[in-house]
Amino acid sequence: MSAALVVALAVPASAAGTDRDRTGTHRTELGRQVLGAADGWAAADGGTTGGTAAADAEVYRVDTWPELQAALGGTGARGSTTPRIVYVEGELNAYDRADGTRATCDTLAAEAGFDQDAYVASFDPETWTYTVTPEELEALQDLQDGAASVQALQTQQAIGSNTTVVGVGDDARIVGGSLLVRDSDNVIVRNLTVSDATDCFPVWDPSDTNAGNWNSRYDAIGVVASTHVWIDHNTLDSGALPPSQLGTVYGRPYEVHDGLLDITNGSDLVTASYNVFGEHDKTMLIGSSDSRVTDRGLLRITLHHNWFQDIGQRAPRVRYGQVHVYNNLYTQTQAEGFSYFWGVGRESHVYAENNDLYLADGAAPEDVVEFWGGTAMTEIGTRINRQWASALALHNAAAEPGETLGDDAGWQPQWHDRVQPTQAVRATVRTSAGVGVIG
Numbered sequence: 001m002s003a004a005l006v007v008a009l010a011v012p013a014s015a016a017g018t019d020r021d022r023t024g025t026h027r028t029e030l031g032r033q034v035l036g037a038a039d040g041w042a043a044a045d046g047g048t049t050g051g052t053a054a055a056d057a058e059v060y061r062v063d064t065w066p067e068l069q070a071a072l073g074g075t076g077a078r079g080s081t082t083p084r085i086v087y088v089e090g091e092l093n094a095y096d097r098a099d100g101t102r103a104t105c106d107t108l109a110a111e112a113g114f115d116q117d118a119y120v121a122s123f124d125p126e127t128w129t130y131t132v133t134p135e136e137l138e139a140l141q142d143l144q145d146g147a148a149s150v151q152a153l154q155t156q157q158a159i160g161s162n163t164t165v166v167g168v169g170d171d172a173r174i175v176g177g178s179l180l181v182r183d184s185d186n187v188i189v190r191n192l193t194v195s196d197a198t199d200c201f202p203v204w205d206p207s208d209t210n211a212g213n214w215n216s217r218y219d220a221i222g223v224v225a226s227t228h229v230w231i232d233h234n235t236l237d238s239g240a241l242p243p244s245q246l247g248t249v250y251g252r253p254y255e256v257h258d259g260l261l262d263i264t265n266g267s268d269l270v271t272a273s274y275n276v277f278g279e280h281d282k283t284m285l286i287g288s289s290d291s292r293v294t295d296r297g298l299l300r301i302t303l304h305h306n307w308f309q310d311i312g313q314r315a316p317r318v319r320y321g322q323v324h325v326y327n328n329l330y331t332q333t334q335a336e337g338f339s340y341f342w343g344v345g346r347e348s349h350v351y352a353e354n355n356d357l358y359l360a361d362g363a364a365p366e367d368v369v370e371f372w373g374g375t376a377m378t379e380i381g382t383r384i385n386r387q388w389a390s391a392l393a394l395h396n397a398a399a400e401p402g403e404t405l406g407d408d409a410g411w412q413p414q415w416h417d418r419v420q421p422t423q424a425v426r427a428t429v430r431t432s433a434g435v436g437v438i439g
Helices: 003-008 065-072 105-112 116-121 134-155 391-398 422-432
Strands: 018-020 026-028 059-062 084-088 091-093 156-158 163-167 173-175 178-182 185-190 193-195 203-205 213-215 221-224 227-232 235-237 261-264 268-273 280-282 301-304 307-309 311-313 322-326 329-331 342-345 349-353 356-358 369-372 378-380
Touching: 059 065, 065 084, 065 091, 065 156, 105 134, 116 134, 134 156, 178 185, 221 227, 329 422, 342 349, 356 422, 369 391
Parallel strands: 059 084, 084 163, 091 173, 156 178, 163 185, 173 193, 178 221, 185 227, 193 235, 221 261, 227 268, 268 301, 280 311, 301 322, 307 329, 322 349, 329 356, 342 369, 349 378
Antiparallel strands: 018 026, 203 213
């Protein structure tokens, strides 16, 4: 389908932006629905309306990745302020090209003149040093950066300001792609499965921990230097390569994924609600660096009614921000790979309220909270395996000297709808989170 045909198939919008449900009752057209007036931090300072002001010519229906890229403005999406609504239908593969061919990691490497195997072979795990000269290593790293740029052009798509992207039905799905909300304001992403945002060219960092680590570049959804963002009723996961299926190189998991939903670089006023986060390791990072002191007063984020399933860590890990984490469900079927849920980082202000946690046999309750240089968090109404418990108190009882945390985050959330009793969270989230529920 050509870009011109996509425009021709634009959804007709009535003057009121409504259509009828099966009973004949008027309801707001899905792409023109807006965030509720009190629904988390993204409701503050004017609220979040996404593409609701889009003209008919800026309403699109797409069923291929190239069409999605074109509808969002392609390489010109970053910085765009044109209101638009994009409806996604069916499965979109981010390696598909406009000419009908499908790229692969190998074809992207060939286009960039880069050999990932040669890059891997440049390090000697026996001596923990590189086998090539510094000049040769620098050349390899430059080629890898070039290959990453080629991949980003293919598999990553920016979303500009005043935009709504919404899946249709229960099978709208992006495979292999990364959605990037960068330098944008007023964005809504709903009812999409975003799966397996693979990095073809992971970077080896021997200084990351005392054992080294492979690190990747692409989040399923990344929110960077953006404000008023609503991420709602999506399903985000690792696809065919969850942590349990990764191989190892140099004794470390060959990690081809970064986050599922990372919110960084001074982003502010974000609500993430009713999402499912499937099996994954580094799930959600809020605040990218301890040294980024300009994040002070920003990163105000609400997470509610999300379902974290068999994740390893970062649900979320927070630096600086005032983050309200309420009515979320955490479930594990396996203890292997579990590290922690709530990471309390530098100058963070986490307010965890009425969350329901189900740990697998062998997972330690005292590991729910992790010290990352913070000083305090507020925790209210936590259940662990159907028992009332304070994850913070359990952490403090087991903590190393200097890693205990106070129990007052220094603020109390005002922007939220009714907070459910913890006992009601499991049923609500299991029936209402993820794709295919709204419509």
